[in-house]
Amino acid sequence: MNFLEVSNISKQQHGAYILKNVSFTQHQFQKVVIAGETGSGKSSLMKIAGGMGQADEGTVMFEGKRVRGALEVLIPGHPGTAYLSQHFELRNNYRVEEILSYANKLTEESANEVYEVCRISHLLKRKTDQLSGGEKQRIAMARLLIGAPRLFLLDEPYSNLDMIHKSILKNVISDISERLGITCMLISHDPMDILPWADQILVMKDGEIVQRGTPREIYNQPVSEYVAGLFGKYNLIAPAKADVLEGLPGITRNGKHIFIRPEDFKVVRTKKDAIPGKVKELSFYGSFLEAEVALGNEIVTIKTANAGLKKGATVQVAVDPEAVWYF
Numbered sequence: 661m662n663f664l665e666v667s668n669i670s671k672q673q674h675g676a677y678i679l680k681n682v683s684f685t686q687h688q689f690q691k692v693v694i695a696g697e698t699g700s701g702k703s704s705l706m707k708i709a710g711g712m713g714q715a716d717e718g719t720v721m722f723e724g725k726r727v728r729g730a731l732e733v734l735i736p737g738h739p740g741t742a743y744l745s746q747h748f749e750l751r752n753n754y755r756v757e758e759i760l761s762y763a764n765k766l767t768e769e770s771a772n773e774v775y776e777v778c779r780i781s782h783l784l785k786r787k788t789d790q791l792s793g794g795e796k797q798r799i800a801m802a803r804l805l806i807g808a809p810r811l812f813l814l815d816e817p818y819s820n821l822d823m824i825h826k827s828i829l830k831n832v833i834s835d836i837s838e839r840l841g842i843t844c845m846l847i848s849h850d851p852m853d854i855l856p857w858a859d860q861i862l863v864m865k866d867g868e869i870v871q872r873g874t875p876r877e878i879y880n881q882p883v884s885e886y887v888a889g890l891f892g893k894y895n896l897i898a899p900a901k902a903d904v905l906e907g908l909p910g911i912t913r914n915g916k917h918i919f920i921r922p923e924d925f926k927v928v929r930t931k932k933d934a935i936p937g938k939v940k941e942l943s944f945y946g947s948f949l950e951a952e953v954a955l956g957n958e959i960v961t962i963k964t965a966n967a968g969l970k971k972g973a974t975v976q977v978a979v980d981p982e983a984v985w986y987f
């Protein structure tokens with residue numbers, strides 16, 4: 661029995677498919693991310709998985725039982741799951757502890773652990789209109805977690821947070837899995853939030869899952885330019901232009917596009933197994949430089965920590981053959 665099993669889900673709105681025959685499974689404690697461009701169907705899929713939405717076709721099984729859709733029940737949402745919307749609301753003019761006490765299904769000790777995990781123990785006496793956006797979000801999370809879900813669905817939890825609150829929330833989400841033992845699934849656009857956290861990524865486009873895999877598979881072996889672009893910068897050399905890489909070992913000319921991430925090109929000292937390139941542009945990003953380098957008449961992006969790089973200089977460029985991918 662799978663923890664969560666989503667099978668052949670389809671849904672239409674105004675005659676157009678927003679989800680088309682989507683299937684996936686999630687094991688208990690597996691961290692799953694749904695990624696994809698705006699409007700690709702991420703929220704619709706997540707809501708259906710938690711019983712907060714209604715599919716036209718297909719089934720969702722959670723812990724071996726069918727999850728009923730939002731239109732089949734009085735109060736939408738499967739009791740074993742909790743869905744944190746992007747547009748969560750907290751009632752105004754209540755103390756945080758009052759709001760939490762209504763939802764609590766836990767012992768006092770366990771509830772206190774949830775408040776600690778959510779970094780809100782110091783906010784319990786405050787009124788809900790005396791909180792920052794990030795604090796409100798963590799209280800909304802705590803309110804769902806004290807309902808004792810086994811699966812927590814987080815819809816774009818990192819949007820609209822500054823670096824400091826994002827970093828607090830990352831620790832909170834990590835503790836929700838590790839200290840509270842709750843399985844999490846989240847939606848995010850940002851590769852920096854997705855790649856270090858996920859065990860499994862589902863990439864959506866136009867209502868379908870176009871690729872699924874581990875962060876390494878999705879980042880290094882994307883099936884298309886769309887997937888490549890969602891997870892960071894990349895170089896894509898068309899088959900007709902593959903000549904510009906002549907002289908680099910390990911490049912296969914197989915009629916496919918050659919895909920190389922900027923950090924997989926190396927600026928090296930030796931001419932052995934390298935080709936010359938001219939630095940056209942340099943951008944400083946703090947911990948690294950990004951160079952636009954002309955290899956013949958093709959410009960490639962190279963990410964390097966080499967602080968000695970100068971605009972206009974000719975450099976030797978190598979590539980890690982293991983990192984080259986084709987599609």
Ligand SMILES: Nc1ncnc2c1ncn2[C@@H]1O[C@H](COP(=O)(O)OP(=O)(O)OP(=O)(O)O)[C@@H](O)[C@H]1O
Nearest residue numbers: 673674678696697698699700701702703704705864
């Ligand atoms: N209630 C609705 N009525 C009509 N169309 C809807 C409804 N909900 C979603 N859609 C449409 O379904 C498609 C998928 O929407 P969804 O919110 O699932 O995408 P998303 O990938 O989560 O987008 P975003 O990243 O912008 O939140 C979009 O084209 C959206 O306009």
